[in-house]
Amino acid sequence: MAKIVVDVMLKPEILDPQGKAVAAALPRLGFTFAKDVRQGKRFEIEVDGEPTAAQLAEVEAAAEKLLSNPVIENFTVRVEK
Amino acid sequence: MKIGVVTFPGTLDDRDAARAVRHAGGEAVSLWHNDAELHGVDAVILPGGFSYGDYLRCGAISRFSPVMEPIIDAANGGMPLLGICNGFQVLAEAHLIPGALTRNHELHFLCRDQKLTIENTNTAWTSSFTQGQEILIPLKNGEGAYMCDDETLAMLEDEGRIIARYVGENPNGSRNLIAGITNERGNVVGLMPHPEHAIDSLTGPSADGLAFFTSVLKAMVK
Numbered sequence: 181m182a183k184i185v186v187d188v189m190l191k192p193e194i195l196d197p198q199g200k201a202v203a204a205a206l207p208r209l210g211f212t213f214a215k216d217v218r219q220g221k222r223f224e225i226e227v228d229g230e231p232t233a234a235q236l237a238e239v240e241a242a243a244e245k246l247l248s249n250p251v252i253e254n255f256t257v258r259v260e261k
Numbered sequence: 262m263k264i265g266v267v268t269f270p271g272t273l274d275d276r277d278a279a280r281a282v283r284h285a286g287g288e289a290v291s292l293w294h295n296d297a298e299l300h301g302v303d304a305v306i307l308p309g310g311f312s313y314g315d316y317l318r319c320g321a322i323s324r325f326s327p328v329m330e331p332i333i334d335a336a337n338g339g340m341p342l343l344g345i346c347n348g349f350q351v352l353a354e355a356h357l358i359p360g361a362l363t364r365n366h367e368l369h370f371l372c373r374d375q376k377l378t379i380e381n382t383n384t385a386w387t388s389s390f391t392q393g394q395e396i397l398i399p400l401k402n403g404e405g406a407y408m409c410d411d412e413t414l415a416m417l418e419d420e421g422r423i424i425a426r427y428v429g430e431n432p433n434g435s436r437n438l439i440a441g442i443t444n445e446r447g448n449v450v451g452l453m454p455h456p457e458h459a460i461d462s463l464t465g466p467s468a469d470g471l472a473f474f475t476s477v478l479k480a481m482v483k
Contacts, residue, residue, distance in 0.1 A: 190363075194408055195434065197364045246325070249318055249354065251361040252408055 182231050183260045184239050188248045189220035223247055224260075231259050262481050264474075265292040265302035267332070267348075269323040273310035274345065274457055281457040282306070285474035297327035303481045304341035304385070305332050307348025309401075309455060319362060319404050320350030329355060341385035341477045342449045346402055349441070349451035358444050358451050359417070360409030365402065366434025374466040375400035375454050376428035377440050381421050384447040385480040389472040395428060396469035398459040405453040406434040407442070417442055424450055 190196050196218050203217040223243075227235060239257050248255040264282045266289055268275045279289035290302050294312075299305070313322035323329070329351075336342040336357055344352035350362045365371060376397050379390040390396070409417070414436055417423050425441040433453075441452035456470025 193410070194363065195366060195406070197366050197368045197434075201368055246317070246321065249321065249361055251353070251359075252363060 182227055182229065184225040184227060184231055184236065184257065185260050186223040186225065186239065186243045186247050186255055186257050187220060188223070188243070188253050188255045189218060191252055191254055194252045221247075262287045262304075262478050263290050263300075263302045264288070264477065265290045265299060265305040267292045267294060267305065267307050267328055269294040269310070269312035269326060271310055271312045271314055272308055272347070274308040274455065275310075277455075277457040278306045278308040278345070281460045281471065281474050284460050285471055285478055287474065287478050292328055294323065294326040294328050297330055299328075299331050299335060304343075304477050305335070306457075307332075307342070307344040307351050308457065309346030309348060312347055312351070315347075315404070318350075318354065320347060320352075320354040323347075323351050324354035333357065336444075336449050339446060339448050341480060343386050343473065343477070344449075344451045345455055345457065346405070346453055349453055350404065352449065352451045357449050358442055359413045360407055360442070362404050362453070363406045363408050363434075364404050365406055365432075370401075370403040371405070371432055372399070372401040373432075374398070375432060375440075377425045377454060378428055379425055381424040381443065381447075383421075384424055384443045384450050384476075386443075386450040386452075386473050386476050387424050388479055389476040396459075396472075397467045398454045398456050398470045399466065400432060400440075400454040402433065402453055405432075407436055407439040407453070409436065420445070425452060425454075 199218040282289040426438040456473040459465035459470035
């Protein structure tokens, strides 16, 4: 069984208030490393066997149509062993 | 005149929307998300709430409900369609209007009475207002910040497609204080604040919201 991972992130030019809130909370806890934080979504999709090229193309289509909103978000698709 | 009011799982404001339709003199028809049938309605309202618990993105799941197929077809053919709050988010997810609604810039859920100016009285839902009219209706949302790219924003401004703007301080971070926009044809309107909660002084902060509903009844008689 393999796992296809879709990561969805807000486009860089879209304000991310959640990421900003996290970035503001870190230094309060003594973590001073972060210059900026962006928060996104990760989808883990399980499939039987090695994913085929056709399956990956379908996942791409689903990511474009449902998992992300292309108006405000970018996504990446990859296979995780 | 029959106006359909859609109920998705998690919709909250369908009853108030139906009441507003009746108050304006129309007949409200309940439409069910799982029934791909418009039951002869002349216009449709997508009311506010938290359809599908706002899972994935607000409006992203409801946008693919069976009832949305005939609604999108009819709207593309000119049927008046109003999306309020969560309904606005559904319209954006369905790409019936440009842009997207994102998290309020201060991350707070807002619930208050909000002043707006009406900036376009040529749509199916705003013709009963006067240009520049200031109105007071409730605003309640967590993800009401209207976002789009610069090009889209310039197009909306140039074509007069911003139908309502917030007055005063920006409540949620919407670009150019946008509270509502329309499609190119003027039959589809998305609005973040809630006119259906302001149709009489007994139950709302004003009766200003009623004109959205009388507008569409007037538009359908024409």
